[in-house]
Structure formats: C-alpha cells, structure tokens
Amino acid sequence: ETGVTQTPRHLVMGMTNKKSLKCEQHLGHNAMYWYKQSAKKPLELMFVYSLEERVENNSVPSRFSPECPNSSHLFLHLHTLQPEDSALYLCASSQGTGDYGYTFGSGTRLTVV
Amino acid sequence: GENVEQHPSTLSVQEGDSAVIKCTYSDSASNYFPWYKQELGKGPQLIIDIRSNVGEKKDQRIAVTLNKTAKHFSLHITETQPEDSAVYFCAASQTGANNLFFGTGTRLTVIP
Numbered sequence: 001e002t003g004v005t006q007t008p009r010h011l012v013m014g015m016t017n018k019k020s021l022k023c024e025q026h027l028g029h030n031a032m033y034w035y036k037q038s039a040k041k042p043l044e045l046m047f048v049y050s051l052e053e054r055v056e057n058n059s060v061p062s063r064f065s066p067e068c069p070n071s072s073h074l075f076l077h078l079h080t081l082q083p084e085d086s087a088l089y090l091c092a093s094s095q096g097t098g099d100y101g102y103t104f105g106s107g108t109r110l111t112v113v
Numbered sequence: 114g115e116n117v118e119q120h121p122s123t124l125s126v127q128e129g130d131s132a133v134i135k136c137t138y139s140d141s142a143s144n145y146f147p148w149y150k151q152e153l154g155k156g157p158q159l160i161i162d163i164r165s166n167v168g169e170k171k172d173q174r175i176a177v178t179l180n181k182t183a184k185h186f187s188l189h190i191t192e193t194q195p196e197d198s199a200v201y202f203c204a205a206s207q208t209g210a211n212n213l214f215f216g217t218g219t220r221l222t223v224i225p
C-alpha cells in the first residue's frame with residue numbers, strides 16, 4: 001500500500017472517552033503533521049514531527065497528545081475532548097519540512113458528543 | 114507569521130470555460146507556493162506548486178502564476194470539466210519553516 005493511510009475514517013466519542021487516531025505513511029518521508037480542518041477556517045497546524053522529533057506544537061490544548069514511534073507512524077491520542085473539537089483531522093507527510101509538498105491522508109471525521 | 118488570503122470563496126463556471134483563483138500572502142520571505150485540490154471525503158491533494166525563482170508553471174490544463182512584487186499568486190484552470198469540481202486551497206511556506214500556511218479554500222463547481 002502506498003500513500004498516507006488514516007484510521008479510523010469516522011469516530012464518535014463522548015467527552016469522557018479516550019481514543020487514538022492513527023496515521024501511517026509508506027512514502028519514505030521523514031516529516032509528519034497533524035492538521036485540524038473545520039468548516040470555513042484555514043487548515044490549522046497542530047503538530048509537526050521531523051525525523052521522529054516534535055518540532056512544532058502550535059498551542060494545542062493538552063487534551064490532544066501526539067506520538068511518533070517511528071518515521072512511518074503517527075498517532076494522536078484524545079481524552080476529555082469538547083464538542084468544539086469536532087472536525088476533520090488530517091495527517092500529512094513530506095520529504096522534509098519547509099518548501100516540500102505534502103501528501104495528505106483522507107482524514108478522520110471526529111464527532112464529540 | 115504568514116497570512117494567506119484566498120478569493121473567491123465559491124466559483125461556478127460552465128464546462129469548457131476557464132477558472133481563476135487568486136491568493137495573496139504577507140511574508141516576503143515565503144518562497145514556496147503549492148496548490149491543493151480536495152474532493153469530497155478525501156484529503157487535499159497536491160496538484161501543482163511554484164517556487165519564487167519562477168514566474169509561471171504549467172501542467173496540462175492547470176497553470177500557476179506568481180507575482181513576487183505584489184505578493185500574489187493565481188491558479189488557472191482551462192477547459193474545465195465536471196471532475197474539476199472540488200475545493201481548492203493555496204498555501205505558502207519558506208525554506209526551513211515547519212509549516213504551510215493555507216488559504217481558506219475556494220469551492221469550484223463546473224456546470225455540465
């Protein structure tokens with residue numbers, strides 16, 4: 001399988017639940033990203049990992065916790081979320097940071113009830 | 114930080130006509146400008162990009178132009194087809210940065 005794969009595609013969770021989003025890339029890229037996509041807003045960068053080290057944490061609440069165990073996998077652990085966290089969460093990868101194009105996954109549609 | 118503005122937010126064209134989407138950026142240090150297409154239920158897909166040492170780039174029916182002095186860049190789609198219907202995002206970045214700054218998107222509808 002090639003490209004960036006995200007699971008699950010859809011997730012409904014209560015505010016007291018704990019869940020994790022998974023992202024896997026098979027492109028040999030060394031940078032991975034989490035973005036939040038909400039209606040009528042620009043894509044919001046959440047986290048950047050370069051060579052498995054977190055290099056950007058864009059003022060994201062602590063109820064979102066990323067994990068990058070290796071250069072092919074990225075997780076986003078979720079706990080005690082709020083309804084306003086409902087959005088499409090996109091994972092992306094690139095050959096490097098800066099002036100490189102991103103390859104995005106199809107996203108996880110998260111609904112917090 | 115960088116601020117990218119994108120216009121229009123929605124655009125409808127007849128099949129076969131051309132479509133133009135425009136973006137402006139604020140940081141003169143930005144030197145990389147990609148365009149993404151997002152179809153329903155999918156993530157954004159890179160369709161074309163341009164770097165600041167080039168003024169125009171073409172790939173079949175799509176082209177991007179860059180005016181560094183005015184700090185704006187545009188996506189041009191010629192001979193539009195129904196499958197071009199999607200949301201298009203522009204973005205800006207620079208060498209060594211950890212982020213792409215995205216515009217708010219343009220929903221393009223091609224009417225058969």
